[in-house]
Amino acid sequence: MSNNHVSTNLVRIVILGGGYAGVMAALRLANRTRGESVQITLVNGRDTFIERTRLHEATVGNHPPAPPLSTMLGEAGIHFVHGWVKGLDPARRTVQIDAIQADRASHPQTLAYDKLIYALGSFTALSGLPGAAEYALPVERHDAIATRLAQLPSGARVLVIGAGLTGLEVATEIAERYPHLAVAMVTGSKVGQDLAPAGQRYLRNALRKLGVEVHEQTRLARLEDGMAIAANGATLPFDLSIMSAGFAVSKLAREAGLAVNGRGQVLVDPYLRSVSQPAIYAAGDAATMEEGCPVTLRMACATALPMSAHAAENVARTVRGIAEEPFRFGYFVRCISLGRRAALVQFVDAADRPRRWVLTGRVGMWVKENILRWVMSSLHGEKRRATYMWPQLQSTVAPLRETQTTELQQAQG
Numbered sequence: 001m002s003n004n005h006v007s008t009n010l011v012r013i014v015i016l017g018g019g020y021a022g023v024m025a026a027l028r029l030a031n032r033t034r035g036e037s038v039q040i041t042l043v044n045g046r047d048t049f050i051e052r053t054r055l056h057e058a059t060v061g062n063h064p065p066a067p068p069l070s071t072m073l074g075e076a077g078i079h080f081v082h083g084w085v086k087g088l089d090p091a092r093r094t095v096q097i098d099a100i101q102a103d104r105a106s107h108p109q110t111l112a113y114d115k116l117i118y119a120l121g122s123f124t125a126l127s128g129l130p131g132a133a134e135y136a137l138p139v140e141r142h143d144a145i146a147t148r149l150a151q152l153p154s155g156a157r158v159l160v161i162g163a164g165l166t167g168l169e170v171a172t173e174i175a176e177r178y179p180h181l182a183v184a185m186v187t188g189s190k191v192g193q194d195l196a197p198a199g200q201r202y203l204r205n206a207l208r209k210l211g212v213e214v215h216e217q218t219r220l221a222r223l224e225d226g227m228a229i230a231a232n233g234a235t236l237p238f239d240l241s242i243m244s245a246g247f248a249v250s251k252l253a254r255e256a257g258l259a260v261n262g263r264g265q266v267l268v269d270p271y272l273r274s275v276s277q278p279a280i281y282a283a284g285d286a287a288t289m290e291e292g293c294p295v296t297l298r299m300a301c302a303t304a305l306p307m308s309a310h311a312a313e314n315v316a317r318t319v320r321g322i323a324e325e326p327f328r329f330g331y332f333v334r335c336i337s338l339g340r341r342a343a344l345v346q347f348v349d350a351a352d353r354p355r356r357w358v359l360t361g362r363v364g365m366w367v368k369e370n371i372l373r374w375v376m377s378s379l380h381g382e383k384r385r386a387t388y389m390w391p392q393l394q395s396t397v398a399p400l401r402e403t404q405t406t407e408l409q410q411a412q413g
């Protein structure tokens with residue numbers, strides 16, 4: 001099927017990616033364009049919604065529900081295309097996809113758009129460490145990790161590479177679920193270095209109680225079969241290694257000629273439009289603010305939802321012929337689960353810098369769990385009404401450039 005033959009006034013809006021950002025964008029758009037002549041299509045490579053913030057739970061076999069995207073979106077009148085995006089042609093305003101049929105066969109398809117929201121998210125980076133692709137499993141391969149963990153004998157060594165929020169959640173989840181395994185983490189920096197002193201103390205104590213051995217300031221040079229080799233020559237043997245040292249993004253934006261940063265994230269202006277292709281908006285892990293904007297965005301669900309809701313609001317504004325608004329946003333907390341019984345909630349300022357206060361233990365877990373549930377209920381709630389709101393604590397916009405000021409003045413008449 002193609003969406004190329006349309007009546008002249010129909011606005012075709014295509015959303016790439018069906019994670020937090022893509023689904024929120026699609027549902028918010030459906031809410032804000034009711035009664036308008038629009039066609040909203042979302043493309044995703046999987047036909048179910050993956051609650052990625054719970055993937056560490058899946059590594060020990062606890063799978064979160066995975067609702068079908070066709071149901072989540074269909075109820076709001078959004079057309080879902082199950083398929084992998086293969087290319088983007090901003091000049092022709094088309095997207096090439098490999099659409100997946102009910103019998104799992106795939107066939108090439110071209111989708112035309114008037115406005116596009118790029119929300120292809122991220123995945124665990126494997127390319128930064130030689131040997132990682134061969135000898136380590138990323139959290140996305142949670143089923144393979146769960147199978148291996150269940151087979152490992154007592155005393156077997158599990159090495160988690162990376163000690164960011166995800167690495168900490170993976171290591172503690174495994175250590176709690178499999179106390180008979182020897183779980184270790186390795187990081188080139190210090191564990192919890194972005195936390196307030198109270199948070200650091202609590203985190204170190206929690207790791208010690210769970211028996212997680214921590215190798216800090218140990219930069220790995222490569223992985224071999226069963227062995228991590230540090231730059232200083234030290235060796236860390238393992239029976240299973242799990243890669244969790246940062247996120248990478250799809251090459252598609254760069255290949256399509258969009259302005260991207262070094263990592264490949266689409267550079268957006270304060271209105272969340274690509275700085276090089278204003279018909280393309282980007283949100284979530286796949287996007288970042290252009291240089292000069294007074295905010296850095298952390299790759300997080302906590303960022304993906306507000307960005308995507310705002311991008312959708314702006315696309316809807318263009319459909320209704322009113323001026324777009326700059327993105328405002330601020331962080332509030334950072335949450336790290338430490339197994340199923342405890343979590344650390346670090347309060348942060350709007351720019352994501354740690355404040356003094358933390359919540360810990362079961363209280364922390366209660367807060368973290370309720371935030372994750374609230375995220376899902378917000379998405380489901382958007383099927384009916386635009387109810388999701390986010391903290392607009394910080395003016396995240398750079399002073400408007402001259403061209404944008406002119407555009408705004410024109411749009412406002």
Ligand SMILES: Cc1cc2nc3c(=O)[nH]c(=O)nc-3n(C[C@H](O)[C@H](O)[C@H](O)COP(=O)(O)OP(=O)(O)OC[C@H]3O[C@@H](n4cnc5c(N)ncnc54)[C@H](O)[C@@H]3O)c2cc1C
Nearest residue numbers: 017019020021045053084085121122284285299300301302
């Ligand atoms: C274990 C773990 C725990 C986390 N915990 C937290 C947390 O507590 N709080 C928090 O804020 N963040 C957390 N995060 C980070 C958070 O999950 C991500 O920042 C968030 O998922 C980003 O949302 P997104 O919609 O941009 O991307 P994603 O959720 O990655 O969604 C992108 C979608 O695009 C699809 N896609 C990608 N490429 C293609 C293609 N070529 N064609 C078609 N479809 C494609 C993917 O299949 C996916 O469905 C965690 C991450 C992990 C891994």
